[in-house]
Amino acid sequence: MGAFLKQMDWLGRARALGYLRLLALLNVAMLVFLVATSRGGIDRNGFLLGSDFISFWTTGHMLHRGADVYDASVHIAAQRAFYASDTGYTAFFYPPSFLPMCWPLGLLAYFPALAVWLIVTGVAYIAAVRQWWLRAGETAPLWLLILAFPAVPIVVTHGQTSFLVAAFLGLGALLVRSRPDMAGVFFGLATVKPQFGLLIPLALVLTREWRTVFSATATTLLLMMIAVVLSGPQVWVDWLAASSRATTAMEAGAVPFGKMVSVFAAGRLLGMSVSLAYALQVAAAIGVGLGIGLLCRQHRWTGAVAASVLSGALLVTPFALDYDLVLLAFPALWLLGEGLRGGFRDWEKLALALAFIAPAFARPLALNASIPIMPAVLALLFAVIVRRATNPAPMHWQEHELQGIS
8 A cells, every 4th residue: 555655656647648638527527517507607506607706806997996995895895786795705805016907807897807817817827837848848738737637627716816826936936047037027926916925035045046036026016116006005005904804814714714725724624723823834834944945055046946936835825725726737747847757756646646636625625524635735745846856866766776887
């Protein structure tokens, strides 16, 4: 049984492709069924199609009217003027730097805006994944990987920002060495969801990638100034107040902990107090930070650094949901490429398989059985990436080569 999971020699290319085809078929069928059985844009469970997107769309329309997007009562009224949901209110807590991206949404009706949003952000995500896929070498067809990845339909059904943020982070991490200024632009754009960029400044400073640091800072400041032009300087004060409310709501479980994938949420789901769950989250963040520091000791940004930063991103923030798991495509492709070129090491296939398939059952397990599996999956993926990068020649490989020489 140990070798079954430890080495997973039974999971070869042909079998993996078969599983991918089955997953792709199930994902596509689920999305088709969801749309086909909806009535007036409402699915069988009473949710608006692209459920979370209504928050961004409402914000766009409020910007055109000059309304305060961080006034919860005004935002609720504007949202319910279009759709009075029985399932609650989709709040808006994104920083003002996201407002320039919401503004165009206010030019369209809801469903056309949702379609444009999913197409534009989806294409950006596919373009970013394609660059990592090309560097991974001979793998499954790109379209099959995208359609089979269970995190993808989760983003589609929520109409979330995850495609866009993942694309920014994935392209930024990939371009640091070759196009540092452009990498900084992508990192700066990713600050619209700042909790996933916590490791990036650390890694950039440790690897002395100053051009990327300066470019990212300039892009972030530009987004901040555009937000001020759209809504005035008070908008940043309003956002800070809204962020405080969001933190309080998160700690209290306003977003069910079973929908979240963070270490903090796992602790709360298992019955820990807020303080103890935060302590566990801090411990995880310190551990990940030490791993990043270990990889950056040569002061050079590498593919391993990029992969570890992106795989660790979801481990260091207390607020991450299952649709954010689309970010795992990038570190998973890096690890896959390394394995295809030099052979897979113990536990790497398991880490890849779990990172790929776990989004499909992480939420059901957490909500129905109070079993939070994602922190363990994320930790395993991060650990095998760091191990491979810090130990490029495993002991059993060295012994094999020495035996061949003798």
